[in-house]
Amino acid sequence: xxxxxxxxxxxxxxxxxxxxxxxxxxxxxxxxxxxxxxxxxxxxxxxxxxxxxxxxxxxxxxxxxxxxxxxxxxxxxxxxxxxxxxxxxxxxxxxxxxxxxxxxxxxxxxxxxxxxxxxxxxxxxxxxxxxxxxxxxxxxxxxxxxxxxxxxxxxxxxxxxxxxxxxxxxxxxxxxxxxxxxxxxxxxxxxxxxxxxxxxxxxxxxxxxxxxxxxxxxxxxxxxxxxxxxxxxxxxxxxxxxxxxxxxxxxxxxxxxxxxxxxxxxxx
Amino acid sequence: xxxxxxxxxxxxxxxxxxxxxxxxxxxxxxxxxxxxxxxxxxxxxxxxxxxxxxxxxxxxxxxxxxxxxxxxxxxxxxxxxxxxxxxxxxxxxxxxxxxxxxxxxxxxxxxxxxxxxxxxxxxxxxxxxxxxxxxxxxxxxxxxxxxxxxxxxxxxxxxxxxxxxxxxxxxxxxxxxxxxxxxxxxxxxxxxxxxxxxxxxxxxxxxxxxxxxxxxxxxxxxxxxxxxxxxxxxxxxxxxxxxxxxxxxxxxxxxxxxxxxxxxxxxxxxxxxxxxxxxxxxxxxxxxxxxxxxxxxxxxxxxxxxxxxxxxxxxxxxxxxxxxxxxxxxxxxxxxxxxxxxxxxxxxxxxxxxxxxxxxxxxxxxxxxxxxxxxxxxxxxxxxxxxxxxxxxxxxxxxxxxxxxxxxxxxxxxxxxxxxxxxxxxxxxxxxxxxxxxxxxxxxxxxxxxxxxxxxxxxxxxxxxxxxxxxxxxxxxxxxxxxxxxxxxxxxxxxxxxxxxxxxxxxxxxxxxxxxxxxxxxxxxxxxxxxxxxxxxxxxxxxxxxxxxxxxxxxxxxxxxxxxxxxxxxxxxxxxxxxxxxxxxxxxxxxxxxxxxxxxxxxxxxxxxxxxxxxxxxxxxx
Numbered sequence: 065x066x067x068x069x070x071x072x073x074x075x076x077x078x079x080x081x082x083x084x085x086x087x088x089x090x091x092x093x094x095x096x097x098x099x100x101x102x103x104x105x106x107x108x109x110x111x112x113x114x115x116x117x118x119x120x121x122x123x124x125x126x127x128x129x130x131x132x133x134x135x136x137x138x139x140x141x142x143x144x145x146x147x148x149x150x151x152x153x154x155x156x157x158x159x160x161x162x163x164x165x166x167x168x169x170x171x172x173x174x175x176x177x178x179x180x181x182x183x184x185x186x187x188x189x190x191x192x193x194x195x196x197x198x199x200x201x202x203x204x205x206x207x208x209x210x211x212x213x214x215x216x217x218x219x220x221x222x223x224x225x226x227x228x229x230x231x232x233x234x235x236x237x238x239x240x241x242x243x244x245x246x247x248x249x250x251x252x253x254x255x256x257x258x259x260x261x262x263x264x265x266x267x268x269x270x271x272x273x274x275x276x277x278x279x280x281x282x283x284x285x286x287x288x289x290x291x292x293x294x295x296x297x298x299x300x301x302x303x304x305x306x307x308x309x310x311x312x313x314x315x316x317x318x319x320x321x322x323x324x325x326x327x328x329x330x331x332x
Numbered sequence: 333x334x335x336x337x338x339x340x341x342x343x344x345x346x347x348x349x350x351x352x353x354x355x356x357x358x359x360x361x362x363x364x365x366x367x368x369x370x371x372x373x374x375x376x377x378x379x380x381x382x383x384x385x386x387x388x389x390x391x392x393x394x395x396x397x398x399x400x401x402x403x404x405x406x407x408x409x410x411x412x413x414x415x416x417x418x419x420x421x422x423x424x425x426x427x428x429x430x431x432x433x434x435x436x437x438x439x440x441x442x443x444x445x446x447x448x449x450x451x452x453x454x455x456x457x458x459x460x461x462x463x464x465x466x467x468x469x470x471x472x473x474x475x476x477x478x479x480x481x482x483x484x485x486x487x488x489x490x491x492x493x494x495x496x497x498x499x500x501x502x503x504x505x506x507x508x509x510x511x512x513x514x515x516x517x518x519x520x521x522x523x524x525x526x527x528x529x530x531x532x533x534x535x536x537x538x539x540x541x542x543x544x545x546x547x548x549x550x551x552x553x554x555x556x557x558x559x560x561x562x563x564x565x566x567x568x569x570x571x572x573x574x575x576x577x578x579x580x581x582x583x584x585x586x587x588x589x590x591x592x593x594x595x596x597x598x599x600x601x602x603x604x605x606x607x608x609x610x611x612x613x614x615x616x617x618x619x620x621x622x623x624x625x626x627x628x629x630x631x632x633x634x635x636x637x638x639x640x641x642x643x644x645x646x647x648x649x650x651x652x653x654x655x656x657x658x659x660x661x662x663x664x665x666x667x668x669x670x671x672x673x674x675x676x677x678x679x680x681x682x683x684x685x686x687x688x689x690x691x692x693x694x695x696x697x698x699x700x701x702x703x704x705x706x707x708x709x710x711x712x713x714x715x716x717x718x719x720x721x722x723x724x725x726x727x728x729x730x731x732x733x734x735x736x737x738x739x740x741x742x743x744x745x746x747x748x749x750x751x752x753x754x755x756x757x758x759x760x761x762x763x764x765x766x767x768x769x770x771x772x773x774x775x776x777x778x779x780x781x782x783x784x785x786x787x788x789x790x791x792x793x794x795x796x797x798x799x800x801x802x803x804x805x806x807x808x809x810x811x812x813x814x815x816x817x818x819x820x821x822x823x824x825x826x827x828x829x830x831x832x833x834x835x836x837x838x839x840x841x842x843x844x845x846x847x848x849x850x851x852x853x854x855x856x857x858x859x860x861x862x863x864x865x866x867x868x869x870x871x872x873x874x875x876x877x878x879x880x881x882x883x884x885x886x887x888x889x890x891x892x893x894x895x896x897x898x899x900x901x902x903x904x905x906x907x908x909x910x911x912x913x914x915x916x917x918x919x920x921x922x923x924x925x926x927x928x929x930x931x932x933x934x935x936x937x938x939x940x941x942x943x944x945x946x947x948x949x950x951x952x953x954x
Binding site: 077079080082083084086087090121147148149150151168169170171172173174176255257259282284315316318 | 615618619620621622623624625626627628629630631633634636637653656657660664667677678688691692718719720723
């Protein structure tokens with residue numbers, strides 16, 4: 065078996081594959097490709113890829129099949145979904161199923177590179193975590209998991225409902241660990257409407273990498289954490305409490321909660 | 333030509349007036365001539381009496397010369413043809429015509445006929461019987477003759493001459509003949525006058541009726557006819573101009589109302605259809621176009637990264653990247669539009685949503701000096717809507733209104749109301765079951781696109797299918813060709829042959845048996861089994877009363893929308909804002925309202941302003 069590539073790109077369009085290969089070459093990743101789900105599944109079963117970039121709409125099935133397959137076989141490749149049919153539903157479903165990112169086509173070089181950057185970090189953390197838990201069970205983690213009464217969308221954003229019905233939104237620690245130190249945070253304005261699965265805040269890290277956070281719930285922003293504007297690093301230090309981002313009046317929490325993962329399930 | 337309503341009316345009225353005037357003229361002429369004749373008769377009689385009394389004395393004296401003298405004098409009068417006296421033997425003894433004196437007159441001659449019909453001559457006969465009207469020959473004018481008997485008298489047989497014995501009763505007769513020339517002329521003149529009057533009257537009546545029929549009937553009916561033609565050709569924007577407030581005028585108004593409703597319904601239907609197919613198209617196009625766009629964007633941004641030192645390249649590449657990003661946004665908005673997602677509904681207060689939308693747009697509105705007038709009904713019930721989507725609807729409408737008003741300033745009025753509309757004719761049966769829970773809906777036979785309700789009819793072993801109209805109040809039932817109406821027919825579930833007739837229940841209109849269809853969770857739908865009977869009843873819908881809606885009207889005093897644009901404004905990519913708009917705003921709004929089972933309609937007068945009316949159902953019966 066030849067040396068396994070770092071990344072598997074699954075897309076039915078050659079031009080996308082070529083573009084992804086070109087972008088990946090900037091950061092010196094090696095890339096393998098698959099033009100359909102069938103050959104992708106075959107490649108996955110034979111090789112291990114750190115990162116898999118997968119299109120959702122494929123001629124012989126959809127990209128979620130790949131996620132399910134990896135899950136079934138307990139392969140811990142990091143998955144980035146991309147699609148030309150970028151709907152909120154697709155985005156939410158991708159993150160819910162365990163993809164770490166959802167990139168709508170068309171994307172820029174930086175968007176993909178930033179996503180790969182996070183995926184790589186994510187992979188590293190997970191690997192280290194694995195090694196550590198092998199050595200000593202129940203040891204401290206490399207990241208702080210979100211508190212048990214929180215719910216999260218993918219691994220990136222969390223939400224927590226207050227007694228008064230309003231909801232706090234923030235960024236998970238694991239996500240913060242996958243990016244470099246925060247330089248700046250771009251907020252939405254007060255009273256803006258945000259929607260589940262649509263970017264609600266952009267974090268600019270070192271080297272001007274922009275990371276978009278998809279909102280875990282839909283609603284109207286009633287409060288923005290002003291401290292973060294003057295002190296963005298608080299987001300890294302205390303992402304679950306003082307480092308919250310927005311307080312939101314949710315629109316349809318009952319329905320949207322189904323797309324979120326309860327954080328209590330993380331602590332086993 | 334006789335098929336025209338105006339001509340028919342004129343003919344009918346003309347005919348009636350001919351009869352009336354004709355009868356009137358006939359009796360008028362008749363009574364006129366009778367009056368004239370009796371006048372002449374009276375005159376002749378008087379004359380006769382005068383002759384007799386003026387000759388009496390001379391007769392007593394037996395002065396025959398003088399008698400002849402008097403008769404001659406009288407006979408010279410213009411209208412008198414002749415005066416003669418006949419004795420009992422029928423010999424003319426005196427006459428104004430000397431040539432016939434001493435001639436014998438036959439008793440059977442028409443002058444004598446009145447008295448001498450019987451064998452014995454009559455003695456006392458009335459004046460009419462003594463009168464005769466005759467012509468000398470067929471071409472001559474008419475004459476009236478009157479015979480006056482000269483009765484015997486005591487003085488006659490006691491006179492010195494002893495000419496007459498006392499046992500004679502009638503001594504002779506006086507016969508006066510008068511020309512009726514003048515009378516006939518006068519009658520003729522009267523007749524001609526009456527005929528002329530009748531003709532003039534009939535023509536005048538016909539003309540006047542024609543004029544009014546033309547104004548009140550023919551013209552409006554033609555206008556209506558033209559309207560229906562236009563509508564049947566598909567021009568639903570045609571409206572009949574004001575035709576007054578009589579029945580035809582009201583018909584016109586109701587016609588206009590109907591075409592308006594029709595065109596709205598057609599617009600909604602069109603729009604639904606268009607949106608659905610466009611949604612599919614957009615999704616496909618977005619997906620297909622995003623792949624090549626990815627190529628352009630990644631390669632150009634890649635180049636941008638690699639040519640950091642080359643300033644000239646950088647500038648050009650930045651343009652490519654920027655414009656590709658713009659294309660990305662366009663495709664994204666297209667996808668947002670095309671996404672036919674089910675709205676995430678929750679209970680919300682429409683007034684609150686409107687207030688929020690007004691807050692959001694306040695800045696833009698105040699820049700354009702637009703005043704917002706809110707007339708919000710405070711007692712609006714809460715309604716299940718996707719607040720985000722509804723807010724988007726109101727924001728878009730407000731921004732549109734502000735754009736329409738322009739920089740000069742104006743007013744936007746927002747009104748909310750709670751209204752009720754009848755469910756009859758709109759409520760639809762979406763589930764139907766027999767008593768054994770078999771589904772009776774048949775999606776293969778559709779009535780107006782909606783699956784019908786299948787019922788089997790059986791009589792003497794012959795079976796046929798009936799498809800009932802699923803829309804309550806429409807009754808467009810379809811009967812299979814071999815269906816025969818029999819009073820004892822059975823109406824069964826086609827699956828299990830369980831009877832569907834309701835026991836102890838008969839149609840209140842025609843006492844036929846009643847078919848009952850169970851609508852799960854919504855009671856029983858009853859319909860008379862007799863074909864053509866208008867009885868149907870669905871208590872669940874009837875008791876739920878009128879369909880309730882929340883109505884939101886947003887009116888602006890802006891530039892308005894021209895008629896030809898009005899039908900297109902909900903079309904995707906239709907924009908009057910040129911470069912500034914994508915033309916998707918109203919299409920998105922339409923989609924959102926449609927997803928809420930609501931309707932959106934627009935009224936606009938060019939130059940005066942536009943009103944959008946949104947109706948959202950409070951109950952989900954559609």
